[in-house]
Amino acid sequence: MTGERGTYDHVVVGAGSAGCAVAAGLARAGARVALIEAGPPARDPRLGIPAMAADLWFGRHDWAVPTAPQPGLDGRVDTWPRGRVVGGSSAINAMMWVRGVDADYDGWAAAGATGWDATTMRGLLHGLEDDERGATAHRGVGGPVRVERQRDPRPVTLAFLDACGELGIPVVDDYHAEEGAALTMVTQRRGRRWSAADAFLVPALADVGDRLTVRTGATVSRVVVAHGRAVGVELLTGRFREVVRAEGEVILCAGAVASPALLWRSGVGPADELRALGLGVVVDAPGVGADLQDHVASGMVVGTAGGSLHGADRDPRVLASWLLRRRGPATSNLGEALALLRTSEDEPAPDVELLAIPAPMLDHGRTRFPRHGLTVAAIVLVPESRGRVTLAAADPRRPPRVAPGTFEDPGGVDLRRMVTGLRTVEALLGTRALGGRIEERLVPSAPATDDAALRAHARATGQTLYHPVGTCRMGSDDRAVVDPALRVRGVDGLRVADASVMPRIVRGHTNAAAMAIGVRAAALVGAA
Numbered sequence: 245m246t247g248e249r250g251t252y253d254h255v256v257v258g259a260g261s262a263g264c265a266v267a268a269g270l271a272r273a274g275a276r277v278a279l280i281e282a283g284p285p286a287r288d289p290r291l292g293i294p295a296m297a298a299d300l301w302f303g304r305h306d307w308a309v310p311t312a313p314q315p316g317l318d319g320r321v322d323t324w325p326r327g328r329v330v331g332g333s334s335a336i337n338a339m340m341w342v343r344g345v346d347a348d349y350d351g352w353a354a355a356g357a358t359g360w361d362a363t364t365m366r367g368l369l370h371g372l373e374d375d376e377r378g379a380t381a382h383r384g385v386g387g388p389v390r391v392e393r394q395r396d397p398r399p400v401t402l403a404f405l406d407a408c409g410e411l412g413i414p415v416v417d418d419y420h421a422e423e424g425a426a427l428t429m430v431t432q433r434r435g436r437r438w439s440a441a442d443a444f445l446v447p448a449l450a451d452v453g454d455r456l457t458v459r460t461g462a463t464v465s466r467v468v469v470a471h472g473r474a475v476g477v478e479l480l481t482g483r484f485r486e487v488v489r490a491e492g493e494v495i496l497c498a499g500a501v502a503s504p505a506l507l508w509r510s511g512v513g514p515a516d517e518l519r520a521l522g523l524g525v526v527v528d529a530p531g532v533g534a535d536l537q538d539h540v541a542s543g544m545v546v547g548t549a550g551g552s553l554h555g556a557d558r559d560p561r562v563l564a565s566w567l568l569r570r571r572g573p574a575t576s577n578l579g580e581a582l583a584l585l586r587t588s589e590d591e592p593a594p595d596v597e598l599l600a601i602p603a604p605m606l607d608h609g610r611t612r613f614p615r616h617g618l619t620v621a622a623i624v625l626v627p628e629s630r631g632r633v634t635l636a637a638a639d640p641r642r643p644p645r646v647a648p649g650t651f652e653d654p655g656g657v658d659l660r661r662m663v664t665g666l667r668t669v670e671a672l673l674g675t676r677a678l679g680g681r682i683e684e685r686l687v688p689s690a691p692a693t694d695d696a697a698l699r700a701h702a703r704a705t706g707q708t709l710y711h712p713v714g715t716c717r718m719g720s721d722d723r724a725v726v727d728p729a730l731r732v733r734g735v736d737g738l739r740v741a742d743a744s745v746m747p748r749i750v751r752g753h754t755n756a757a758a759m760a761i762g763v764r765a766a767a768l769v770g771a772a
C-alpha cells in the first residue's frame with residue numbers, strides 16, 4: 245500500500261482512526277502526504293471477520309500496553325489492546341458506532357475547545373456516516389464510514405433486550421435519537437469489518453495515490469524540531485534510523501498512549517521529568533500525558549443453556565456461512581447490545597452504559613470459559629478519575645508508562661456510578677427473560693446482593709473499555725497541550741489529531757469522535 249516516495253508537504257504519524265482521515269483529506273486537497281505506520285498493512289484475513297476481533301488482541305496487530313499496578317483495581321496490572329496495523333484501533337475494535345451526545349461536545353467547547361460544539365460535531369459525524377437505515381436528523385448517508393445493523397445477533401443478546409424491557413428500560417430502535425436499550429450499530433459493510441483504512445485510505449489511494457505515500461513497519465521515535473518548528477520525524481525501521489522531512493506540517497495521530505509519549509521524546513513535556521530521563525527540553529509543557537480518561541467496564545459473567553458464540557470459532561459451517569453469505573455468528577461484533585442509562589434524574593445525559601456480550605468474557609477474553617454464556621458489563625461513561633501517560637525511559641522501544649487512575653477520584657463518584665450500574669445488571673440477570681436461561685453464575689460465583697460486594701466485584705474485575713483519551717488535551721488554558729486548531733502550543737508546524745485531544749471523554753464509544761477529529765484536522769491544516 246504505497247504511493248510515490250519523495251518530498252512531502254505533510255507527514256502524518258499513525259494510520260489509525262484519525263490518521264487515515266487526516267492523510268486522505270490532505271492528499272485529496274492536493275498536498276503530498278507521507279503516512280507513517282509502525283504496524284503492518286491490513287492483510288491478515290482475520291481483520292475482516294468481525295467475531296475474530298478478540299483473537300487479534302495481544303498478537304502482532306496489538307501494542308498490548310501494560311498498565312502500572314492500579315490501586316483502584318486491587319493493585320492489578322491491566323494490558324491495554326491498541327491497534328498496531330493500518331487502520332489502527334479501528335481495525336481491531338468491537339465496531340460499535342456510538343457517537344456521544346450533544347452535551348459532550350458542548351462541554352468540549354465550554355472547556356475551551358472553541359468551535360468543537362455539538363452543532364459542529366453533529367455536522368461532522370453526519371458527514372462521516374453511511375448508515376444503511378437511511379438519513380434522519382440523527383444519522384447520515386453517503387459518507388465514508390459504513391454503519392450497519394447487525395446481521396445475526398445471538399439469542400442471549402435478544403434475551404438481554406427482553407430483560408431490559410421487563411425492567412422498564414425502553415427498548416429503542418436508534419439510540420442516538422432516544423435513550424434506552426438497543427442492538428448496537430456496527431462499522432461493517434455487508435457483515436465485514438469496515439475500518440478507517442477501508443473508509444478513508446483505500447479510496448484515497450485509488451483516487452490520489454500519486455500524492456499519498458503509506459509507509460508501514462516504520463516506528464516514529466520523535467519529531468525533529470529545529471528553531472522551534474517541526475521539520476520532520478525520525479523513524480526506526482529495524483536497526484536503521486531515518487528522517488522523513490515535512491515541508492509543511494507534522495501531524496501526530498498515534499493515539500492517546502503513543503502521541504503524548506512521542507511529544508515527550510521530542511522535548512515537549514514536563515521539563516523536570518524530561519531532564520531526569522536525559523531528554524532535551526524544547527517546551528516545558530506539564531499537560532502532556534496528563535488528563536488521561538478512560539471508560540472502565542466491569543462485567544458479570546453467567547453460563548447459559550445455549551444461544552451464545554460458544555463453539556462458533558471451531559465450526560466450519562460458521563466460516564462457510566460468513567465466506568458465502570456474510571451471515572451467521574462470525575458477523576458478531578461481540579458488543580451486540582447496549583443500554584444507555586442515567587443513575588439519577590439529575591444527570592443531564594446517560595452516565596452509565598450496560599453492554600451485552602454473547603460470550604463469557606473476562607480479562608479481554610483471556611480467562612477461558614468453555615461453555616455458552618453471557619457477559620453484561622456496566623461502564624462509567626463520565627469518569628471523574630484522571631490518569632497519566634509518561635515515559636519510563638527515553639528508549640523509543642520501551643512502552644510508555646500508563647497509570648490509568650481508575651476509581652481513584654477523591655470523591656469516589658466513579659465507583660458509586662459503577663455500583664449503581666452493576667445493581668441494574670444484577671436486576672437484569674434476575675428477570676424472567678434472562679434468569680430462565682442462566683445455568684450457572686460464573687463471575688461472581690453467586691449474586692452480589694449488597695453494595696460492598698458490588699464494590700469488591702468492580703475492583704476485582706474492572707478493566708479498560710479501550711477508550712483512552714485526553715492525554716494531549718485541547719483547550720485554551722495554559723495547561724492545554726493543543727489549541728482549538730490542534731496546534732501544539734510552543735512548536736510551529738506541529739499538531740496532534742487523534743483521541744488524545746478530547747478535552748473530556750464522550751458518553752459514547754470513541755471511534756466516531758476520533759474519526760471526526762481526523763476529518764476536521766485535515767480541513768484545519770489545509771486552511772492554514
Ligand SMILES: Cc1cc2nc3c(=O)[nH]c(=O)nc-3n(C[C@H](O)[C@H](O)[C@H](O)COP(=O)(O)OP(=O)(O)OC[C@H]3O[C@@H](n4cnc5c(N)ncnc54)[C@H](O)[C@@H]3O)c2cc1C
Binds near residue numbers: 258281301328334
Ligand atoms: C480492543 C478495542 C475495542 C474497541 N472497541 C470500540 C468500539 O466498539 N467502538 C468504538 O467507537 N471505539 C472502540 N474502541 C476505541 C476506538 O477504536 C479508538 O478510540 C480509536 O480507534 C482511536 O483512534 P486514534 O486515531 O486516536 O488511534 P488509533 O486508531 O489507535 O491509531 C493510532 C495508530 O498510530 C500507530 N502508531 C502508534 N505509535 C506509532 C509510532 N511511534 N510510529 C508510527 N505509528 C505509530 C498505531 O500503530 C496505530 O495504527 C476500541 C479500541 C480497542 C483497542
